[in-house]
Amino acid sequence: FSLTSLSFDIFLTDVCYLDHAGSTLYSEKQMSNILSDFSNNLYSNPHSNSTSSKITHDCIDQVRYQILNHFNTNTDEYSVIFTNGATGALKLISESFDYNNGHFVYLQDNHTSVLGMRSNAPNVNVLKHNEAFEIFNNDVTSILDRNAKNSLFAYPAQCNFSGTKYPLQWIKKTQDGALSRLYNSNKWYCLLDAAAYVSTNFLDLSKYKPDFVCVSIYKIFGYPTGLGALLVKNESERVLIKKYYGGGTVSMALSMENIAIPRPILHERFEDGTISFLDILAIKHGFDTFKRLNLNMNLISEHTFSLARYVYYQLIKLRHSNNEPAAVLYHDTIFEDRTHQDGIINFNLRRSNGEYIGYAEVLHIANLFGIQLRTGCFCNPGSCQRPLNLTSEDVIKHYEKGHVCGDQNDLIDGVPTGSVRISFGYMSTKKDADEFLKMIGECFVERPCVTKMPENFGILKENYLKTFSLFPNSSSTTDDEINKHKNEIKNKDNSFSAPKKIEIDNSFSNIRTINGSLENIYIYPVKSCGAFEIDSSWRLVLTGFQYDREWMIVDSSGVCLTQKRNTNLCRIKPNINLKENLLELCYGSKKKSIDNMQF
Ligand SMILES: Cc1ncc(COP(=O)(O)O)c(C=O)c1O
Known part of the structure; x- marks a missing residue:
């Protein structure tokens, strides 16, 4: 399969857009x-x-x-x-x-x-x-x-x-x-x-x-x-x-009698208004x-599948320095055949101690890297519950604990409520895939990272073949024949058994190892305004640092002002005076104080 990009003219060339299953791009x-x-x-x-x-x-x-x-x-x-x-x-x-x-x-x-x-x-x-x-x-x-x-x-x-x-x-x-x-x-x-x-x-x-x-x-x-x-x-x-009608969907309608004759042509009858x-x-x-771009759907399918296959094998092999897998992938196939799999990767990440990383954390980091992806359960609760092993009771429990579809409540009691999805379109490039992998490697994998096929890959392959009935003549084969075939696969196809030696992955070696130290802590008390530096002891509350993202400025109709439209907001500098219980907003030489921090 080809990973070369298909030609495309797009407005925003520097965007790494990986949400084509959400909506694809227009040229x-x-x-x-x-x-x-x-x-x-x-x-x-x-x-x-x-x-x-x-x-x-x-x-x-x-x-x-x-x-x-x-x-x-x-x-x-x-x-x-x-x-x-x-x-x-x-x-x-x-x-x-x-x-x-x-x-x-x-x-x-x-x-x-x-x-x-x-x-x-x-x-x-x-x-x-x-x-x-x-x-x-x-x-x-x-x-x-x-x-x-x-x-x-x-x-x-x-x-x-x-x-x-x-x-x-x-x-x-x-x-x-x-x-x-x-x-x-x-x-x-x-x-x-x-x-x-x-x-x-x-x-x-x-x-x-x-x-x-x-x-x-x-x-x-x-x-x-x-x-x-x-x-x-x-x-x-x-x-x-047809029950309801409206607009041109009737051949005749009376106002004083409840009579209407639907149009005979199907689309004319059903396209109300x-x-x-x-x-x-x-x-x-x-x-x-x-x-114009000489595209056909088979070419697109081959292209998107190839990109996803590439990312799948990079992610499935990716491990922290202690040999613990960095990603858990949620797929029914092993990306062998595009008849059964499209260009979508769905996963969660884990820390080296096995803890899940919430999808909201991945989303925020991706946003910082300019990578557009999607998280949550994708309006598909059944598909999400199955690989995440969430029972209906679990989902109800998550709801009772405050999680609703589409929110950022990504982990409840350490258990993911959803996952991360990237999806490719015909205009996606290998560079997009690599930028995404670089972000994962740089931010979520403990160095030096290790690459190794998962030990259970043989089982994944077996499940895939069985599900899609890909054992030869599977509808008429006996269990013995299927077992014989499974053994043949195991013996023949070494590429899917776990390699004995652990490889250090070179493709991630150009990524910097960051030894961080904490120098300052800033909070953003008012949405879209400047930062306030914490330089003394500070209370931690349920949502994080006290007064972080606490207020917003609204216009006369109650609509929140943001920097996207009102860029000057960033010049408003908040100052929190804990002793006097005062929030000051400074704009150049102008200052406004708000007592008791109540608007
Ligand atoms: C499989 C599937 N069915 C239905 C829908 C709903 O489509 P729309 O939001 O365009 O109505 C989607 C949207 O993502 C989808 O992926």
Whole structure:
């Protein structure tokens, strides 16, 4: 695989951006082309029927074709409904799917946007990660019980936590009734959450045909944000019942009688209100960017996977000087094959004494290094709980102790509440990967650092092969045959057994060893203002040093002022007079004192 960078024009060239699974970057040319298009053409409300409105309507239809073409399908097979992100697409299915008392089944590793669908389903069931692989690794034997229940299985084409790619073969197996034995229902529909997958992979809808697919546009092109699409297999549209209507989604509506006739064309029926037409038109420039840069999704997938694979093997081998591993990685694969793994690395760091380092600490250090990454549980509690060994009781306990999703409460009783994620996009470079590794080596590893494969790597490999059913003819092999094959792997593939000799890693040798000594302590009593030096004994409170980050300055509407917009704030110097219980704010020769330190 190639680690060379794919060409890209970007505004901010000195940024080390590693959150492409959150949202990828837009190119400079892409944005200038959008501006030029919108400045030179008049686009208007596509429901208005004026000339500009008709042009807008036609251009939007062309974007629908482009989207279908991107997924190797056409209007005979699929329809595109524009939504508010992938979440909007999932919500649409949740509100319209006609279960007729059937089941909603979802995978443990689904995003919260899928978990929310439970609230509209009559019967809800979750499939654990291993359980799902066990069921789908077997051949489907169809059951003849013909009842009228409609059931829906939702799973992610790719997990946004770990980058695991779930087999697309599950789509057909679902439709063929693989879950019928477990749940009493015969008619199965498959909802593929492709939001993470399609950002860096080719989804071929001529080969894999889920009934419903949701995607987010900004994850593919970086812009426009807040726009997604639901792709519906035409033959499955009959199970979508439209309830609410608004804007142009009706052919006729009466005000004095409760009568409204929904439009016959699927997307016209489901796109309530005025669609975000300028955003939709901007998608064309995303496709043009790919064309201009000579990109295709397979190239992107290979590139992002290669970068992640490189980082994975650097991190998994990284140890402190006492030979203790520096990182714990959370993956179902060993980055052997991009069919099963995307360009995402998820991990936590540990100190040389084995203690976990909270993800907020890693986030703050990364910010200081100009590295943009993401921490927490990534709106995917199931995926996060599984490798972190957190039971539902643990998560409830963390919540009761004050941890909520997205906060910086990273360790509770020494146990991580989440993790750190880096993710690559097509514009990522090896330099980005190296900058990240340098930051980890410099700040979180005790020198001299050691590199050595983990002793349990053979087991990781075995689990991976078993999960993805990669032992030869695994569906029909006996346990004895599988064990024989496992032994062959162990004996044949020495690269995965722990090396006898410990190697000192040269790639990290150019990193300075810092022997620090504490010279001053500063606190920042008022947000965005200057520092105050502590030069006497000082109280430690629950949040750290007393009066550190205690106050902020707000404008007349109560909005906090920060240095990002009000750079002069840094010239306000706070002074805390403990004896007189006074906070002084000095700006040049001006001084304001606040008694009792109360604003
Ligand atoms: C797998 C998956 N599903 C759904 C979503 C929700 O997408 P959006 O925020 O664009 O609605 C995301 C977003 O990260 C995702 O990764």
